[in-house]
Amino acid sequence: MNLFTELRNLVVAELGAMAASGALPEGLDLGAVTVEPPRDAAHGDMATNAAMVLAKPAGMKPRDIADALAARLATDPRIAAAEVAGPGFLNLRLQPGVWQGLVKAILDSGANYGRSDLGAGQKVNVEFVSANPTGPMHVGHVRGAVVGDALSNLLAFAGWNVTREYYINDGGAQVNVLARSAYERYREANGLEPEIREGLYPGDYLIPVGEALKAKYGTSLLDQPESVWLDDVREFATEQMMQMIREDLAALGVRMDVYSSEKALYGTGEIEAAIETLRGMGLIYEGVLEPPKGKTPEDWEPREQTLFRSTAHGDDVDRPVMKSDGSWTYFAPDIAYHYNKVRRGFDQLIDIFGADHGGYVKRMKAAVSALSEGRVPLDIKLIQLVKLYKNGEPFKMSKRAGTFVTLRDVVEEVGADVTRFVMLTRKNDMALDFDFDKVLEQSKDNPVFYVQYANARINSVLRKAREAGVAVDDATLAGAQLDLLSHPAELALVGKLAEWPRLVEIAARGNEPHRVAFYLYELASDLHGLWNRGNDEPSLRFLQEDVTISQAKIALARSVGVVISAGLAILGVTPVEEMR
Template identity: 75%
Template structure:
């Protein structure tokens, strides 16, 4: 139940009656009429901009429209008052029955409360992580993994068919470097002294892979030239690293539906097919690019290349797809990969990239626009850097990884649930400070603890009620006398619960799962505030064995908070805490 949608429909119905009465002219569009929470909760429960957006097309003063609309709305039992504010905004106060109806809907729906059909079954491909298969995932990948996974769950919750996809970058030179690095560990496993030169991967994580290669082939590759072993060691090493990456993701609760290999694009005609599709649209040509803006590099010289006319689809400059030596650019297989996604029939594509890929956004959007004739939107979400701290100092790199802090390092320190929640406490394109001490702190300043504590508190009340012999089954709570919830602190909690369905749809439309984490903190704050009010006002305490009906009503309210927390944490990939230890 989305009470904001319900009241908006009421507003639209009353606007239609104003048209029938001749107050508003026929044909005035209502598309931009919104009903949302007021900026200041003291102004009311909801606010509508109807008079403001209709004044110009209707040729009337906003306040005149607002006053006429207010008279219509207050005739409905659901609206107790409608006050005109400022130049013509309309602030509404709703009857308690509205909030009671929301609470009953939440209790009946359980974890599905707020689940939306907004997506109408649209097929969405969410590609995330997609790290080079050259080693364990680092903390930057962790943020992208959490964000992408939560976004996929959010889209599922809002009625989309979601495919979680990982693009294996196994077609470039970095995989040859991996193979050479594993070969050194292989020689080391045979007792040889080796030196890791610049450009190789010295991390200890390859020791086991080198040993595994020895176990498989024995001494067959010892002291053999590269052309003998490179191809097979490359495949063996890539498979080993992908097993490592899958295991890393599993510790974070991330499981992909599809792993797509870049290598599968080469020598199969797929790159050529994608570029032929663009060529047929007149978007491929031979040309010479202008030098880069600013200072011209000393080694720059004009070269004729095969170019994609990406400027026709919103890019700043056209982009090369084939070098003057005939080799593909990095962009060419990426075009082919996205052409494959479009060909698989997805209605929308989402790519989650690290912040260092910001320069890639326009060209990739241009490619998808051209390949799909503008029918398949591509949204690219950039995840900013994560700075790690422990004991007030920057957290040092992992010896195992050699150069960076791994996903495993983070999860081993604080656990998957804390890692995931904290990674979503900032918008994806904002930098994030991750302090190992603070994220485990039991205080209001730690959103992970504060939300989990709210859930645990309610579960504690439920346990104590059962111990006192009070019936708090789901059926009983669903039938509780919610008319008893009249205190402003109780109504405040109910209002926050009522915001959940609207919040979910907004987050789903904007592809912003961090909104869920923010909301859960606010909801927990309302619950804690009500709980604390009970210290001074006994009537607000959840348990009163002298008033069973009142207790059941108050616990029903508390139970709706855990319903929403459970659903919200489910989207974030976090397990709700039954108790705090």
């Protein structure tokens, strides 16, 4: 039940009737007509921009359209008042029965309240994390993992068919470095002094890998040339790292549907097929790029390369796909990988990248646009850095990782639920400060606590009611005498609940799961506000001596709990029933 959609349908129907009667020109485009919460709650429950956006194409004054539309809307039984303000803004006030009916609808729908068919079952691939398989996940990966997983939950809630995918970057030089690093730990496991020279991975996390190599190979690889052991050790160490990464993701509550390997693209014809497809479109050619900005002719060596004409699909410059020595660039397997996703039949692709991949956005979008012939949109979300603080100071590196703070460090310190919620308290393209002390403090300034405390308060009401012998199951509460909810503060809280289905669709359209966290904080604030008013106005307390009144008020509290639980589920956070 989306009240904003229902009221927009009403507005559109009345505009159609006005056109049929000659009060408006026929054939007006009503796509830009909206019904949304007013900027100032004092102005009403909802507002429509209909008169403002239709005035110019209709050749009429907005006020004239608004006056005529207001008169028609006022006859609908759901509308208490339709008021024109300023040059043509139209504010709507709804009858109390609309809000009271919404409480019943929420309790009847339960966790499905706010679900949408917006996605219409379209297949969307969300690729996220995709960390190099060279060590444990660090705090930067945490944020990308949470954003990707919450976005996947959100899109599924809004009607998309979602596939979560991890792209294993196991085709580059970094996995050879991993193999050499693991080999030194293998030597150490055999009683030799490891040579962790510059450029190798120094973290202690490779010690168990060395021991596992010893268990498998004994001493047979010692004193052998690299050519003998590199391939086997690389494959073994990569799988060990991927197992560690899977465990890290599980600790954060993240599961992947698909793991795809970059290495699997080589030698299979996948890269060649993607490039030849582009060549068939006239988008591959041999050429020389202009010098990069800031380069002078003296320090720039022009050379002929195989180029992708990415400028034909919105990029700033064309991009090399093959080096002058005949080897593929890093971009070529990424083209092939995305071509693979297009051929798997996805209707939409979403990539969650670190902020350092900003220069990759236009070229990757150009490749997908070309390979899908414009059919499959690609949205790339860049994840900005996370700065860690503890005791007022920057949090230092992990000894186990050697150079960075790991996902496990964060989760073990504050828990997965707190970690996930906090990572969504800023939009993905904004830097985020993660203070280990503040995320655990019990105050309004801590959004995790504030939302969980609201849910705990609601559950305390339900427990006390049960202890008093009051029936508070959802079916009973949905049948309560809800017209007893008549105080403006109570109806305002229901008004906030009415925004949930609309918020879900807005967040899903923009691929912005952080909006859910923001909304939950606002909803919790409204619940706490009503609770605190009950300290001064006993009639607003959720528990009353009269059972009939109690059940109506508890129905309101429970409906808030339904939405909080649904929102936390999208964020991947477990609702707390009792604060300790």
